[in-house]
Amino acid sequence: MQEQVDAIVVGAGMAGLVAAQHLTEAGKTVRIIEKGKQAGGRVRTDVVDGYRLDRGFQVLLTAYPEAQRYFDYNALDLREFDSGALVFHGRQHQLFYNSQRHRDRFVETLRSDIATLRDLTILMRLASRWKRSSVEDLFNQDQITTRKFLDKQGFSKRFIDRFLEPFLIGIFLESELETPQRMFEFVMKMFSEAPAAIPAKGMGVLADQLVAKLPEGSLVFDEEVRNIRTGSVKTRSGKIFEAPIIIMATDPTNMLRNYVEEHQPYRSVANLYFSADQAPYDQPLIGLNYGGSRWVNNVAVLTNLSKELAPEGKHLISVSVIRDTEHGERDLQKIVKSELAQSFGNSVLDWQLIRSYFIARALPSPSMFDIELDDQDVTYHKGIYLAGDYLLNGSLQAALYSGRRAAEVAIKSVVETPLSSSSSADEDSPE
Incomplete structure (x- = not known):
């Protein structure tokens, strides 16, 4: 089978869906070729026995400029996290709140054994700076590590160890x-600018909103793409799609022979979802576990935010493990439950594992973290363009923005000429 369209997008993740939207709005006929059965890429939600499970613990930072551009927040029915965390280690539980967002919690936070007055003062000073600075200003700074930056600011070791480190490791x-x-x-x-939230029915509805903007049949x-050359794409099943615009909105390493993989390695995470009759805590907060020998980094009782994520009377609990592990699902859940039982009691041992996700390519780790893309950054070859968060940084903001930029550059630069099977870019094929 052979089909001719104006544009082909390889990959139906966030970047690909946004690219397709812009191409469609420019009057192009588009085909998005996706090897899986569902759109969204890493931002998907599975429904298992009435539980709605995101593929890895994810939140929407509602301040993301590109998210504000593309999503209808009211239709998402967002459920907001409180700005802070339940910090725990063993039997010790303490609440930490962002005092700028929860001023009534300042004294409670100060009395905790998490942060000193100096730590909170430094945070407030930085928050003021972040408010004054544009995103571009922040990305024009030197690339010292976050660890060096935190030390340079004068945060106490206690605050770094108990809050900042587990919080940032989770991100x-x-x-x-x-x-x-x-x-x-x-x-x-x-x-600091706006709440972190999740849609009431899971992060997958973000993809649903983007898909709804595309014409039926897009x-x-x-269909897995096996061969790419200027002007055409061939799938494993033998289908051929021809178009003057091709946007690679997935990892191009195995599809474009001459593409140099500069953005590895990817960062991994194990995410386990449990069902429970009783929640380990009641607040709409992320739980942060500290301590050098820990397995669990963070916990979230998602039904504290949205009851729609679980059957009536049940709680949905997400547990993230950042450590490298060779343990299988059965052994890892035992380790996790044993560790959390020390903090939340033996009722944890009754939690029922719903599903676990071992995500080897959870976040790209680019050699340079950036926020903007020039035309050449998204142009692989005449007629072939790149999109994906790996081009910038591992974030939803980067994925959405890269999809937009790839489409903008493609629309601007493509020359409408008859397609030819004898393209000069045959070397782009991986075969």
């Missing part, structure tokens, strides 16, 4: 905090 999925300062400050600016599922 960046790396324990040494080698992520550049610019990315840390960008993320903190986003957290998406082609269960």
